[in-house]
Amino acid sequence: MMSDYDWLQSECTELEQAGLLRHLRVVMSAPTGTINLGGRDVVMLGSNNYLGLSTHPKVIDAAVEATKVYGTGASGSRLISGNNTIYETLENNLAKTKGTEAALVFSSGYAANTSIIPVLAGEDDLILSDTLNHASIIDGCRLSRATKKVYRHCDVEHLMTLLSESTGFRRRLIVTDSVFSMDGDIAPLHDIYEVATNYNAMFLVDDAHGFGVLGKGGSGTVAHCGLEGKDIIQMGTLSKAIGGLGGYVAGSRALIELLINRARGFIFTTGLPPATLAAANAALNVMRSSSKLRKRLLENADTVKISLAKMGYTLLPSQTQIIPVVIGEPQHATDIAEALLIEGVFAPAIRPPAVPSGTSRLRVTLMATHTDSDIEHALCGFENVISSI
Numbered sequence: 001m002m003s004d005y006d007w008l009q010s011e012c013t014e015l016e017q018a019g020l021l022r023h024l025r026v027v028m029s030a031p032t033g034t035i036n037l038g039g040r041d042v043v044m045l046g047s048n049n050y051l052g053l054s055t056h057p058k059v060i061d062a063a064v065e066a067t068k069v070y071g072t073g074a075s076g077s078r079l080i081s082g083n084n085t086i087y088e089t090l091e092n093n094l095a096k097t098k099g100t101e102a103a104l105v106f107s108s109g110y111a112a113n114t115s116i117i118p119v120l121a122g123e124d125d126l127i128l129s130d131t132l133n134h135a136s137i138i139d140g141c142r143l144s145r146a147t148k149k150v151y152r153h154c155d156v157e158h159l160m161t162l163l164s165e166s167t168g169f170r171r172r173l174i175v176t177d178s179v180f181s182m183d184g185d186i187a188p189l190h191d192i193y194e195v196a197t198n199y200n201a202m203f204l205v206d207d208a209h210g211f212g213v214l215g216k217g218g219s220g221t222v223a224h225c226g227l228e229g230k231d232i233i234q235m236g237t238l239s240k241a242i243g244g245l246g247g248y249v250a251g252s253r254a255l256i257e258l259l260i261n262r263a264r265g266f267i268f269t270t271g272l273p274p275a276t277l278a279a280a281n282a283a284l285n286v287m288r289s290s291s292k293l294r295k296r297l298l299e300n301a302d303t304v305k306i307s308l309a310k311m312g313y314t315l316l317p318s319q320t321q322i323i324p325v326v327i328g329e330p331q332h333a334t335d336i337a338e339a340l341l342i343e344g345v346f347a348p349a350i351r352p353p354a355v356p357s358g359t360s361r362l363r364v365t366l367m368a369t370h371t372d373s374d375i376e377h378a379l380c381g382f383e384n385v386i387s388s389i
């Protein structure tokens, strides 16, 4: 008998036939260089725990201590009852790290982008967005109801053309990833900032993958590009190099005050658990106090990039810890990821809609905590796979 829900299975079957069906994999260990994936030890080349801070003893101690003192949950939204004192410490620490007047923490980076953008732009406004921007930016733009124009990837000339063709809007907002999440390249923030200034546009930078990795003390890509102190709204996440969970925005006091009053993903949700806030604060302190982890991370990434290119893999020109190994068709990317798993290497296949059609890839990411032996093992797996295809 036909059911009103038959379409659910039909859609899954269609996805499977197109090589696009995704499955969850069970991880049975902490996100270190080698993990236990479904009962097997494999080298982890798919983690955003770039500095290894999620298992740093100081970070774990801070989380445990906060839980003992404050319990496991926030118990309410921040505006009503869940604004734990650690929020204040963490937000001051973030503002200091970013060199801004103030900062505000959200439940996740996704929640931050989908909340900030609709506050900055509305129906009468124009948003200019890089074609490879993260899905959370795309969704934030949709929620804003602003007119959106998409410029070619990192193409500042195209951005200028679109701006010069667009008159009659109340406000303009340019938004870009700093380090592109699936490509690892760095947006030309300096040139975009100049364009923003010339066209009286606001400039929002999503530093999810640059924070902790680039700039002095890991303060991020805006500093890396020599733009600290400029009028740029910096969004980021605590879920990648910081090793925990949460998003943030750093900017002027007025921006933060308006967000507290208007950002729906801030207002209508429960605060983060105290352990998460304390862990993030401790991780920020570790991140700022030593450049060793950052240096090791980027050295690991360089070693892997050079070796994979020598083996004959097609890499996109990443300057960071994210290494896109382009395969092409989705099923082929999945097959290669599976072959690598047999070799004991986890390098996730990324397929449309996360990347443009025809550019399915392995998204290889390094961690500062990968040992020489993890990396040797991983490279040996890649060598065996390329010689068998």
Ligand SMILES: Cc1ncc(COP(=O)(O)O)c(C=O)c1O
Residues within 6 Å of the ligand: 108, 109, 110, 111, 113, 134, 136, 177, 181, 206, 208, 209, 237, 238, 239, 246, 247
């Ligand atoms: C560029 C970018 N922005 C935002 C996010 C969302 O961050 P979170 O995972 O903290 O929700 C991600 C996460 O994948 C990202 O890559």
